[in-house]
Structure formats: structure tokens, C-alpha cells
Amino acid sequence: YYITNNLRMKLFVLFSCLALSAAEGPSLLGMYEESLNTGMEWLTNMIKENVLNEDGSSFKPQINMMFSFAEPHICPAESNQCSPDENWLFGCKCRKSFRALGECKKKPCQLFRHFRDNGPASLNKFINAESYEDRYRVVIDYVVEPISRALCECPGMVGATVSCVKRYDGGVFDMFQLDRSKFDSVVSNVDWDAVKAVFNGFVKAGCGEKNGKDCVTELSNMWSLYGTFIDNSFKREDVCLSVIRLEEEFGAYLMSIYSFDEETDTVKSFANRIIDAYVNMEREVMCEPSCAGEISDSFYSCCTKHALEVLSSKPMRKAYEKLFKNVWSFMVQSDSDSEGAPVPKLGSGFKKIMSVFDPASFCEDQTDVYKVKNEQCDALEA
Numbered sequence: 001y002y003i004t005n006n007l008r009m010k011l012f013v014l015f016s017c018l019a020l021s022a023a024e025g026p027s028l029l030g031m032y033e034e035s036l037n038t039g040m041e042w043l044t045n046m047i048k049e050n051v052l053n054e055d056g057s058s059f060k061p062q063i064n065m066m067f068s069f070a071e072p073h074i075c076p077a078e079s080n081q082c083s084p085d086e087n088w089l090f091g092c093k094c095r096k097s098f099r100a101l102g103e104c105k106k107k108p109c110q111l112f113r114h115f116r117d118n119g120p121a122s123l124n125k126f127i128n129a130e131s132y133e134d135r136y137r138v139v140i141d142y143v144v145e146p147i148s149r150a151l152c153e154c155p156g157m158v159g160a161t162v163s164c165v166k167r168y169d170g171g172v173f174d175m176f177q178l179d180r181s182k183f184d185s186v187v188s189n190v191d192w193d194a195v196k197a198v199f200n201g202f203v204k205a206g207c208g209e210k211n212g213k214d215c216v217t218e219l220s221n222m223w224s225l226y227g228t229f230i231d232n233s234f235k236r237e238d239v240c241l242s243v244i245r246l247e248e249e250f251g252a253y254l255m256s257i258y259s260f261d262e263e264t265d266t267v268k269s270f271a272n273r274i275i276d277a278y279v280n281m282e283r284e285v286m287c288e289p290s291c292a293g294e295i296s297d298s299f300y301s302c303c304t305k306h307a308l309e310v311l312s313s314k315p316m317r318k319a320y321e322k323l324f325k326n327v328w329s330f331m332v333q334s335d336s337d338s339e340g341a342p343v344p345k346l347g348s349g350f351k352k353i354m355s356v357f358d359p360a361s362f363c364e365d366q367t368d369v370y371k372v373k374n375e376q377c378d379a380l381e382a
Contacts, residue, residue, distance in 0.1 A: 044127040052123055097160040115142075132227040140224055144223065145220045151203045201315070211303075245291070246281065275349040311357060329343075
């Protein structure tokens, strides 16, 4: 529901594979299409065989048993008291954190029952979908939009969830005789303030109303268009919403990911090479004059403008930096060859990535469609 750089990068990796295949010959694109369709067929069969009953009208008995097992922990009876034996899955401290949210304490239960009650119908739509756009739509309607709306209505759930992890006092480790020392070590070394800052920023970016439109719905509709990208690409349609028109840029981006040379590259030089290829790719996606209008109409609304402004704001940049440093410390700890390596300074590369979050400036030398949209949105806010 929000535009995150991580999700955007993952999607572009996917599109990179498609474009490189197209650049090297129709047979390779066909092979990739076959591979993706094979994976989708496997997922569909797995759902049919292990999740839904024979006619698809309900979950299999073992799945229903799992829901019944989890329900009293996610939907506990109203009480100011907490019995550790009755709350061994999440623990009493977690329950206390959510109880402090007032009416929002009910949100996890509401989400749980939504997934349980609407699961069979949604999964049937998914396995019977005839396009990737339809599959994306099902996932967004069943998973993404309900979670997004719950977080917009109850953003305190982010802090409560972090508290559940930091102060976990449930009985899972004891019950299954598991060593919790690694869990405790990770928890004690995570920069939870940075984690909360980033996730709270994501929530803020994707919520609210702009230009009279609900941003959760607006951004959810935008995400479904990525399925259209895949469909158009597999149909070999050289249109704006297709990676076929981006063969060279996507191919270069994909090649940069696999270009690391252990003898000559540093983490910084490797990262900057990927960032440069990514930014060039985004420039072709967003700024190419013949397609900029359609891309703007499809993906750049007043809600998108708001989301990008929040995600590229100064507080968020600081949070990204803190989280990156924290993640880097875990990476070097797990790699004996890198232990003690300093955090790479990616200031210039990071600025390049952030420049993409301001389409009006990013594309100003090729098109003014984003500038015009910004002016329209600002006028409506005045």
C-alpha cells in the first residue's frame, strides 16, 4: 500500500529478468515465462492439495485446526488479568502492549478473522485467475489492503508489535525445548528505534486522503498495475506499461547486480554501479516523453506524491541510515572475512536514489507532467 524503495527494487529485479530475456531473444523470454508459469502452477496445486478442501468451499480440516488453535491467543477473552498458561504463544507482556491501544487492541483479531473467513473465496479467485493482473488484485484485496487499512486506523500496532518481540515472555521456547539465546542476541542488537521510525514512516506515507481519494485504495490500485506489466511483457507488447520498451536499461541494471569483482571492487564501488544503473532505468521508466503521461496517470497521483515526500523526508533518510548501519553490523558479524569492516559510505549514491522520489525534478529536462501534477495537488491542498 505504500511505495517503498525495497519493494520497488524487487519488482524491478523481476522486470530486469524479463527485459534481459527479451534482449537476448524470444526463446529466453519464453523460458522465463514458462518458469514463472511453472512456479504459479506449483503454488496453485499446493493450495488445492494442502490448503483447500476438494471442492474449494472451505479450508482443509488441518488448516481449520490451526485457526482454532491460534484464535484464543489472537482473540483473547476480555480481561485485565493474564494467565501465562493461557497466553503462552505471545506472552502476557505482548498482550499488555496491545491492550494499551484501546479499541485498536481488537485489530489483530479482526485481521485474523478476515483471513480465516475470506480465505477460501480469495484463494479460489487466485487459483482461477487468468492473468497476473488478476492475481495481483486478489493478493492486494485479501492481504495488502486490509493490513494497510488496519495500520492506518491503528498505527500504534507498530510499536506494540516491536514491544512483543523485545519483551517476549511467551512459552514457545520452553514448550518446544528450543535454545532462545540466538533470539535474545538478535533482539538485543537490533536498533528498534530505527525499525519503528522506518515502519511508522511507511504507515504515514500510505495513509490519509488526497484530492478526495482514499490513499489506501488509490495506492492499492496502483500496485495491481504491476501485474499488467507482466501480462503485457508476456504478450510481447511494446507499450508504455511493459518492460519490452526498457530492454537496454533493464539489461544493464541486471548485469550490474552480477558484476561484482572480488579483486577490484569494494562494497561502495559495487553499490554505486548498481545505483547508477537503477537510476538510469528509472529515468527511462518515468521520464521518456512518449510514455511519461501514461506513467504519470497510472502511478503518480496526489497520494503517490504524498507518499514519496514522506519516504524521502529528512527524518526518514536519517532512519534509513541508522537501519542500514545496524543491518551492516549483523552482516559483518555473520561473515568472518568481513568482521570489523567499516560501514560503507554511500552518501552520493543514496542521494541519487532519493532523487527518484521527486519525479518533477528528476524528469524536468524531459517532461513537465509530474510538475503539472504537483501543482494540481498543491492547489487542491491550499
